[in-house]
């Protein structure tokens with residue numbers, strides 16, 4: 430088993446849903462209008478669709494942004510008496526919905542709820558002049574939702590209820606292409622249950638595992654297991670804190686998100702140096718990497734196509750596995766709570782997640798944690 434590559438393990442998943450990829454990611458935020466401006470300006474997302482009072486929605490406003498295949502939905506409640514208001518009060522801004530694109534949302538609901546999934550939304554068919562979308566939803570870790578979206582009979586801009594959002598402010602794209610993976614943080618002793626849930630309920634396979642012996646720094650440790658669907662289009666690594674001398678970054682997240690939730694969204698680019706340089710210039714804050722990381726980089730990862738100088742200048746990390754290598758970098762949290770952040774990743778064959786960088790990454794996060802007084 431252990432000699433199988435990540436790609437080979439993916440093929441062991443039981444793909445009864447099946448999933449074609451990430452449909453969209455919805456964040457609940459305190460001020461969707463301003464958040465949309467940030468994601469457009471800083472990350473290069475494009476205005477796509479809108480739903481709110483002007484389109485007949487009375488209690489929320491939602492802005493849909495697009496870049497490459499990535500669709501982000503930013504939703505805010507308009508009054509305090511709204512379950513979304515409670516969600517934001519408790520968790521702050523964060524990811525509520527990881528929506529998955531399926532061929533049959535009714536069947537996906539039946540398959541997963543028959544296997545024990547907790548119901549979030551019974552199957553519904555929504556229609557407008559552009560056709561119909563069928564949707565259903567289940568709970569995963571914490572208050573996070575997997576929505577199943579079936580859109581083969583729909584030609585509209587996003588979903589029924591949304592209107593095209595035409596803006597006069599259209600900053601250029603940042604080179605982001607698709608969602609590579611989304612990571613969840615779960616509580617103490619919750620890893621095994623969560624992994625089993627993805628195996629049993631979703632038919633996913635555990636393609637990689639790291640224990641606290643492999644992922645640790647002087648101060649803290651964590652465990653991580655990567656769950657993937659059969660075609661590998663959807664990957665959900667799961668983190669659990671582990672005992673260390675001080676508070677781990679996962680504990681800090683759980684404390685400030687006040688529960689389990691999405692830790693980071695990794696988005697792919699075909700030119701990480703260009704993308705990161707652009708995003709930095711637009712105000713995206715990335716974690717720093719010490720110069721020492723680059724001193725023996727080539728000895729660790731072997732020959733790579735890129736020059737070291739721009740990688741070091743920007744703080745981009747490199748890691749290699751059996752199938753190739755990858756380049757990655759992590760933003761600082763994108764809200765004041767130390768919770769959700771983004772990863773920019775460029776894969777050059779590697780199907781793994783940068784285990785060789787965990788130490789450098791965590792030490793960088795710990796420097797930030799220490800500044801916040803949370804280490």
Ligand code: FE2
Pocket residue numbers: 610612693695772782
């Ligand atoms: Fe990641």
